[in-house]
């Protein structure tokens with residue numbers, strides 16, 4: 001059995017920032033970080049447009065209060081306002097700290113950090129490194145982990161959270177290189193396992209975003225919060241779904257329908273293309289439904305709209321958003337200097353997740369906590385994004401709450417002993433699970449089942465939802481879950497068996513999908529990204545509450561938890 005004071009699962013921005021903070025504050029703490037990818041291949045590396053903070057380098061009128069208000073309004077008033085206050089107050093110092101670590105941000109002429117406009121933000125406050133911001137930050141953080149002596153287990157897959165008597169004691173992990181199984185016991189376990197974009201058939205997320213951390217918590221009997229709130233980013237490149245950053249619209253690009261109209265004037269006349277993502281994704285979906293989408297031959301009635309950059313000119317495109325130009329050129333052969341890009345909404349971000357308090361400690365229910373267990377980043381729900389996240393607030397959440405969670409752990413771990421674990425029970429269970437998957441004599445390929453599931457989730461729990469459509473989705477999911485016992489694996493080896501990993505990930509996707517659908521089914525209102533055609537209004541009297549969904553093989557139980565409202569009273573949301 002391996003032992004560490006702290007084991008962090010996840011090598012993206014949130015996990016790395018927490019590890020660094022613990023080592024800075026308590027250098028003698030034995031911290032280990034495990035990731036199923038190499039840490040610098042975590043999805044954070046793909047973040048493009050930027051990270052919000054009121055540095056006031058362009059706009060001296062900006063303030064943390066304005067950033068907090070924009071965030072709460074963007075969240076459709078479901079964000080916890082104490083958590084948002086911390087996020088927005090801590091933002092400027094957190095950016096300066098990143099800069100001192102060595103992160104290369106883009107600059108103004110006078111050498112200060114540049115800032116650009118982003119959707120739903122009332123001031124220019126998004127700091128960036130061209131359109132490769134995640135890359136710039138993650139590389140520096142990973143370098144610093146090595147410098148501080150954090151143990152890194154890269155390319156190990158965590159299969160199970162060890163939770164006994166309401167206390168987290170460690171994890172079970174599988175070495176992808178050779179199939180070794182290990183139990184790690186630790187005084188503190190932290191999850192920073194990222195999102196679940198792969199639940200849907202069209203997503204901007206990487207192949208590793210399969211919601212493993214969420215599924216492991218659910219399987220251990222812990223609740224997941226606000227899972228019905230899935231962010232569909234308005235501008236996924238058609239047909240592949242990869243992201244064309246909001247930075248492109250932040251720099252002034254237009255959205256146009258088949259008639260050439262900038263249709264956002266009908267949906268958000270003031271903010272136009274820089275309305276929040278939920279509103280813009282709905283607008284594009286409605287335009288396509290009304291027959292004003294575009295086909296590949298340019299005729300009307302097709303499945304996408306145009307993102308038009310041409311008026312920005314070559315120099316601006318190539319200096320501010322070069323990666324987006326490159327993606328469209330490489331993947332669909334469009335030269336955005338001369339032609340508009342084909343785009344439509346793509347599953348992008350998880351507003352919900354593992355419920356935590358503002359120290360990052362995981363909740364066991366509305367008013368109790370799990371001992372020894374913390375979470376931060378996209379897998380967690382603290383909740384700063386509520387029903388809809390504003391662009392450039394997620395990287396910020398990862399570094400602010402990664403840091404604060406690290407700080408809380410550094411203190412918490414001092415009073416903890418290493419827990420007792422019967423390692424062989426866990427190893428045997430993991431071994432049995434793997435062996436039974438390898439030996440299963442089924443007739444179904446993993447890819448086929450996964451595709452069926454992803455198509456079903458996109459069809460039954462997409463941008464617009466109704467009770468009837470979701471009920472059909474829940475029924476289909478039950479069938480798909482049964483089909484899982486019919487999958488077969490060609491690859492029986494222990495070395496780099498990616499097929500086995502895909503089977504484990506698929507079982508996680510199925511759990512997460514069911515929780516998303518059931519939480520959405522039970523929320524009978526429209527709020528932020530959750531848009532119901534049978535309940536079109538926001539219903540504060542009944543649903544100004546967080547969902548807590550508890551999973552069990554028998555079904556899902558739903559409870560609700562109050563929202564923290566201490567500064568901004570809910571109002572109608574107009575842009």
Ligand SMILES: Cc1cc2nc3c(=O)[nH]c(=O)nc-3n(C[C@H](O)[C@H](O)[C@H](O)COP(=O)(O)OP(=O)(O)OC[C@H]3O[C@@H](n4cnc5c(N)ncnc54)[C@H](O)[C@@H]3O)c2cc1C
Nearest residue numbers: 011012013014036044048049050158194377378392394395
């Ligand atoms: C294309 C794209 C562009 C984006 N652009 C922006 C932007 O400009 N601004 C912004 O604010 N936000 C942006 N976002 C969102 C933001 O990047 C993410 O929310 C954030 O980076 C998530 O970081 P994280 O640390 O929580 O998780 P991730 O970076 O996703 O890392 C998850 C880690 O967990 C590990 N892991 C997962 N499961 C297991 C397991 N079972 N065992 C072991 N390890 C595991 C993975 O290997 C990985 O190391 C973007 C997202 C995408 C997809």
